[in-house]
Amino acid sequence: KAGVTQTPRYLIKTRGQQVTLSCSPISGHRSVSWYQQTPGQGLQFLFEYFSETQRNKGNFPGRFSGRQFSNSRSEMNVSTLELGDSALYLCASSGGQGSSSYEQYFGPGTRLTVT
Amino acid sequence: ELKVEQNPLFLSMQEGKNYTIYCNYSTTSDRLYWYRQDPGKSLESLFVLLSNGAVKQEGRLMASLDTKARLSTLHITAAVHDLSATYFCAVDDVKSGGYQLIWGAGTKLIIKP
Numbered sequence: 001k002a003g004v005t006q007t008p009r010y011l012i013k014t015r016g017q018q019v020t021l022s023c024s025p026i027s028g029h030r031s032v033s034w035y036q037q038t039p040g041q042g043l044q045f046l047f048e049y050f051s052e053t054q055r056n057k058g059n060f061p062g063r064f065s066g067r068q069f070s071n072s073r074s075e076m077n078v079s080t081l082e083l084g085d086s087a088l089y090l091c092a093s094s095g096g097q098g099s100s101s102y103e104q105y106f107g108p109g110t111r112l113t114v115t
Numbered sequence: 116e117l118k119v120e121q122n123p124l125f126l127s128m129q130e131g132k133n134y135t136i137y138c139n140y141s142t143t144s145d146r147l148y149w150y151r152q153d154p155g156k157s158l159e160s161l162f163v164l165l166s167n168g169a170v171k172q173e174g175r176l177m178a179s180l181d182t183k184a185r186l187s188t189l190h191i192t193a194a195v196h197d198l199s200a201t202y203f204c205a206v207d208d209v210k211s212g213g214y215q216l217i218w219g220a221g222t223k224l225i226i227k228p
Contacts, residue, residue, distance in 0.1 A: 033214050043203065043218035055213035090157060094214060102146055102165065104214060106158040 002027065004093050004107035012113045018079040021110045025072050025093030031055075032074040033104065034066060037088040046089075049074050078112075086114045117142050117208040121219030129227055131193050136222045138187040138204035146207040147187045148216065149178050151200045158203070161189075194226045 005024045013019050025032050034046040045058040049068035066076040078085055088111050092104040118141040128134055149161040162171045164180035171178050177190045201223045205216040
C-alpha cells in the first residue's frame with residue numbers, strides 16, 4: 001500500500017505571495033491532518049479534514065486554510081506569506097481498520113522557505 | 116488548554132545503557148502517541164497508547180501510559196547507535212471525534228558507540 005504523499009517537497013516563495021501544498025492520503029483513509037514544524041515553535045496542529053469537512057482547527061491565523069476533495073486528497077493554502085511561515089509542513093492520514101485505526105501516518109513533508 | 120511536556124530535551128548516552136524519556140500532559144486524553152524523527156526526515160509512528168496501564172514494546176523500546184498521573188514513559192533498553200533520533204510524544208486534544216495532536220518539544224537522543 002502506498003504511503004502518504006506530499007507535493008511539492010521543496011518550495012521557495014517571496015513574502016506576500018501565496019502557496020498551495022498538496023497531500024494524498026493512504027488509500028482508504030478519510031482523515032487528513034496538517035501540522036507545521038519549526039525550530040522555534042516545534043510541531044503545531046493546523047487543521048484536520050474528514051469527508052471534505054474541517055473537523056478540527058488549531059490556533060493559526062485565517063491566512064492558513066485548507067480543503068479536502070471527495071477522493072480524500074487535501075490541499076492547504078497560505079496567503080500573504082510571512083518570513084515566519086518558513087517551516088516543514090507535514091500531512092498525516094488516518095482511518096485504518098482495527099488496531100491501526102488511531103494511527104496517524106505522516107508524509108515526507110513540504111519544506112517551505114519564505115524569503 | 117492542553118500542554119505536553121517532555122523531559123529531558125537532550126540526552127547523550129553510551130551504547131548498552133538504559134534510559135527513560137518522560138511525557139507529562141495537563142488534561143485528560145484518550146490517546147497518546149510516540150514518534151521518532153531522523154534529521155531532515157518525517158515522523159515515524161512508534162506507539163499509540165489508548166488506555167490506562169497500556170504497555171507496548173517494539174525491540175529495545177517500550178512505552179507505557181498512566182492516565183491517572185497523566186504520564187507516559189518511553190524506555191530504551193541496551194541502547195544502540197541506530198536509536199539516535201529525536202523522539203516526540205503527542206496527546207490527542209479532541210473533545211468530539213477526529214484528531215488534534217498536541218506535541219511535546221521532543222527529546223534529542225544521541226547514542227555514542
